[in-house]
Amino acid sequence: MAKTSNKTTMFLSMVLILSLILGVVVKKAESAVNCDAVVGVQSGETCFSIAKAFSLSTEFFLSINPNVNCKALFVGQWLCVSGSPN
Secondary structure, three states, X not given: OHHHHHHHHHHHHHHHHHHHHHHHHHXXXXXXXXXXXXEEOOOOOOHHHHHHHOOOOHHHHHHHOOOXXXXXXXXXXXXXXXXXXX
């Protein structure tokens, strides 16, 4: 009887883990950004300078570029400059 109990516990644990993973994946898909226009980073540009050039607040710029690392921009990197965060 202990083997059945262990199998049941293991099965329920796997179902719980898969449910949590699925929940994270679905949440990420829902948080996609709608980007209407992009710009390529030029030498010497920063997140702040790009946001300013397109009359965007820093907060809005970061909301439409949620995965950008402003400390590691590189020339040619595409950044969203018009759109809407979800």
